[in-house]
Amino acid sequence: MTMTLDSGNHDLVGLPLWSTSNFNDKYVQRPLSVGTGAFSKVYLGSDIAKSAKVAIKVIDRSTLFDEEEKRLVAEIEILGELSHANIITIHDAYCEAESYRIILEYMNGGDLLGIIEKENSLDERNARDICYSLVSAITHLHTHSIAHRDIKPENILVSSSGDDLVVKLGDFGFSKKEITPNCLVTLCGTPSYAAPEVLTGRPYGVKCDLWSAGVLAFVLMGGYQPFHGGKNEDEIKNLIVKGDFNFDVKYWSHISDAAKDFIEDLLIVDPDDRAEAEDLMSHSWFSEDNLLSTVPSDSPKPVFFMIGSQRSGSNWLRTMLDQREDLVGPHPPHVMREFMPLISKFGDLSQEENFNILVDHVCTFVERNQVPWNDKYGLPITFCRQKVCDQAKASCERIKLQEQGDLDNELYLLSIFDSLMDFFADANGKELWMCKSMGMSAYHTSLLKFYGQRRLRYIYLVRDPRDVAMSFMNTPVGDKHYYAIVKKWAKLQEQAIAILESTPDIIFNIKYEELLENKEDVISCIYDFIGDRRFGGVKRQASVMSIAPVAASVNQAKRGGESFKAHTLSQH
Known part of the structure; x- marks a missing residue:
């Protein structure tokens, strides 16, 4: 049985929900699943007549209780009412003996969370375009008195064609009609995106979606949740209920006031004071003139440099940090140290031929490093010269526009170093990288110019010079004379202290004695400094039909208990 919806007419009034046409006469379903939900699987398929790809969502009927089937039918009915460029289109619905x-x-692009996981955060221009599309979709919903009730990155589907990115709102499993003002009472959705009125159990209306859109806008540009830092879910809930958030200057200094104003208009605790979706369409942020900068945006991912002291303390710390699933720290390539004394021999690096020669020399140097760089399969890395060149040149062009002038050789070389580190991280399936070359602090001015305070981070290991000297003198390599070791140590401290005094927000101090006393606490603090921003600080979260603390949900996770709860709550 099938429900057929003409793309130009989504009015289901008077039409039977299910009809009897044959699925196999119209569609081909491929065997490979492209997505999985709690009760469903999504398969790639094709429309035979149109030779067009479709997504086929298959729900096993034996896993559903009566109330869940009613919600599924309601979802299909609501989707059938909607026709909008930024809302997913339903073509057909089949009710069969064993499945829907x-x-x-x-x-074809997965969901928005996949992009956030990869990019950490989006530049303001792209975030603005996505938010405009989302607000347009919400306006259409609210015109039909429909609340989505679960707006989050996982439910924003993405399709790309060339440089164009199209986003569409999907998953209407919690959507509901607001028959009379604030008639909704079900506690549902995803806790970190849910509005205060939902979390506190007050009757609410369609404006709950606008709060969720505000959280999503914050996540897109900040790369982390606006309400965070609480020790448990109750503390985070209290932050949400109070609307207690801020724009950390480390991550928001490059974002326009108009973008922040847009978020603040949405994250208003009292829904009566929140703007209407339709009014937001004309918000000043959506004007082309309100972007803070026209300079091409850099990657938002932070980069980390370990500075200060050397040997056993730093080696142990390196090993511990290598355990992070998102962070990689190769053996230091010493690119800057080895090539800066020779850089003038490569001529004018603004000339493409000279720059390409330098790239090849640096790649060869790192490939022949004393400690080889391997990929995640343990195979030696061979750099794609063209890929390294293209990324390094793009970085140089960005800095030129930013500085409005020619670059010095140090920045040209740094662009190549950065490209190699990114190449290594990608080859190892990692998101972030750390450079463990203590001497990189000597290039702080160029690092700050290249990465900016938004991205640049230092981990400064403070250690007694006598311990450092003994550590060096007891190893088969490196300096052996006490004076030479301490002199080198003093120079590193001088550079680190200068950074600490000029830009304290981007440096984290670790005392070696504290490291020895309580390694777990120190590593925990370092992880906090590296931040919840790993994988965008935005984890994939399940939608729930009654928002409760994790412990309570675990205790009530048996299938029958959840069904009874759904039956009770879905009445509204």
Whole structure:
């Protein structure tokens, strides 16, 4: 049985929900699943007549209770009412003996969270375009008195064609009609995106979606949740209920006031004071003139440099940090130290031929490093010269626009170093990298110019010079004379202290004695400094039908208990 929806007419009034056409006459379902939900799997398929790809959502009927089936039918009915460029289109719905099959528009780019996980955060221009599309979709919903009730990155589907990115709102499993003002009472959605009125159990209306859109806008540009830092879920809930958030200057200094104003207009605790979705369409942020900068944006991912003391303390710390699933720290390539004394021999680096020669020399130097660089399969890395060149040149062009002038050789070389580190991280399936060359603090001015305070981070290991000297003198390599070791140590401290005094927000101090006394606490503090921003600081979260603390949810996780709760709550 099938429900057929013409793309130009989504009015289901008077039409039977299910009809009897044959699925196999119209569609081909491929065997490979491209997505999995709590009760469903999504398969790639094709429309035979149109030779077009479709997404086929298959729900096993044996896993559903009566109330869940009612919610599924309600979701299909609501999708059938909607026709909007930024809302996923439903084509057909089949009710079969063992399963439901819902035929949806195919989006080839996954979901928005996948992009956030990869990029950590988006530049303001892209975030603004996504938010405009989302507000447009919400406006359409609210015009039909429909609340989505679960707006989050996982439910924003993405399709790309060339440089164009299209986003569409999907997953209407919690959507509901607001028949009379503030008639909704079900505690549902995803806790970190849920509005205060939902979390506190007050009757609410469609404006709950606008709060969720505000959280999503914050996540897109900040790369982390606006309400964070609490020790447990109750503390985070209190922050949400109070609307207690701020724009950390480390991550928001490059974002326009108009963007922040947009978020503040949405994250208003009292829904009566929140703007209407339709009014937001004309918000000043969506004007082309309100972006803070027209300079091409750099990657938002932070980069980390270990500075200060050397040998056993730093080696242990390096090993511990290498355990992070998102962070990689190769053996120091010493690119800057080895090539800066020779850089003038490569001529004018603004000339493409000279720059390409330098790239090849640096790549060869690192490939022949004393400690080889391997990929995640343990194979030696061979750099793609063209890829390294393209990324380094793009970085140089960005800095030129930013500085409005020619670059010095140090920045040209740094662009190559940065490209190699990114190449290594990608080859090892990592998101972030750390340079463990203590001497990089000598290039702080150029590092700050290249990465900016938004990205640049230092971990400064403070250690008694006598311990450092003994550590060096007891190893088969390195300096052996006490004076030479201490002199080198003093120079490193001088550079580190200068950074600490000029830009204290980007440096984290670790005392070697504290490291020895309580390694767990120290590593925990370092992880806090590296931040919840790993993988965007935005974890994939399940939607729930009654927002409760994790412990309570675990205790009530048996299937029957959840069904009873759903039956009770879904009445509204």
